């Protein structure tokens with residue numbers, strides 16, 4: 072399935088045959104570009120960036136590399152190929168043919184799901200817009216921009232669905248996606264983590280490791296949807312998401328590696344001496360991890376949710392790897408444990424699984440996240456050092472669900488207000504940590520050079536050398 076690049080909007084959905092839709096999207100396009108210029112990567116409009124662009128959705132052919140000015144990036148609409156005879160795999164409609172149009176009774180819920188997903192995409196671009204000014208290398212700058220243009224494309228993916236399937240409400244929602252802004256007091260993004268700041272590159276790597284992984288799990292759940300266009304759209308988005316998580320995992324790994332190297336050179340684990348030597352001490356990395364892990368697991372929503380049950384039973388949003396699971400895919404009468412407070416302690420309480428599907432997805436996410444933390448620990452182990460990074464307890468620093476308002480330490484103890492106030496900066500980045508990391512950030516743009524606080528990557532992008540000119544400033 073090749074992509075039509077001849078029109079204003081590259082696509083593999085035969086846009087030229089649907090003139091009304093094409094015109095509507097062509098009217099939205101300049102609004103998107105205005106948004107990109109105003110709130111996309113700062114002062115980058117003239118840079119030539121060595122970017123990957125989709126030229127086909129086939130596994131081999133979709134990644135094409137060349138220099139592009141970001142405002143000229145060909146944001147387009149790409150769906151994975153249709154699976155002939157695809158059925159709804161779960162819920163009350165299990166076994167029926169997948170829907171090619173929006174079923175009337177599920178219209179409001181589907182629109183809400185698509186808008187919520189769509190809102191996260193431009194939000195992260197807004198959150199990351201200042202980072203180019205303090206990049207640790209050209210390689211990293213290019214990766215930041217790659218993530219940014221692809222999040223822009225993910226917005227296009229959701230806007231296409233809104234325009235094509237939701238008529239006038241869909242067009243209004245598509246406009247609103249450009250009007251809400253991350254951190255805006257009056258008109259914020261929908262979900263909490265997407266209104267947080269991404270003030271420095273350690274935050275960026277943590278964000279792309281944890282929060283883009285939330286994206287992966289949400290997209291995997293939507294890729295199971297009985298609404299076939301949503302499933303096909305999200306499947307292609309997932310191929311791009313893999314690179315974002317790679318940027319996060321390898322980024323944190325390189326920070327850890329550099330810190331361990333200096334710890335061994337100086338023979339110390341004293342944060343004061345390590346900071347003076349220009350690297351980020353491991354306890355500070357742990358506090359960043361605690362912050363990003365906790366705000367990200369809140370994105371999965373309340374532990375018990377009747378909406379989650381409705382979305383599943385209606386066939387709109389499945390579980391992670393729904394079709395690989397060996398059960399009845401209806402889940403009636405099954406239970407699942409969620410955390411609850413009981414006499415000052417956290418206990419597990421069984422609730423109907425259908426209502427706990429947010430928790431099911433959160434637990435799948437946590438398992439996947441912990442695997443990467445283990446890979447960071449192997450870097451520390453290889454350096455011969457005893458420190459280990461850890462995921463905090465699921466109840467730590469929660470603002471959504473039954474544990475919102477309960478103070479839980481990273482090791483899972485319920486603590487009182489006084490202990491939380493006394494120790495929260497042992498557990499979460501303190502203003503001093505943030506100021507230190509901010510002061511460390513400086514712009515490194517000489518090809519092949521890397522900032523003091525991060526190791527070079529194992530390999531370049533698209534088999535280019537590390538000293539390749541990944542970005543040309545004009």
Ligand SMILES: [Fe+2]
Nearest residue numbers: 192222225286
């Ligand atoms: Fe995305």
Ligand SMILES: [Fe+2]
Nearest residue numbers: 283286312315
């Ligand atoms: Fe992403």
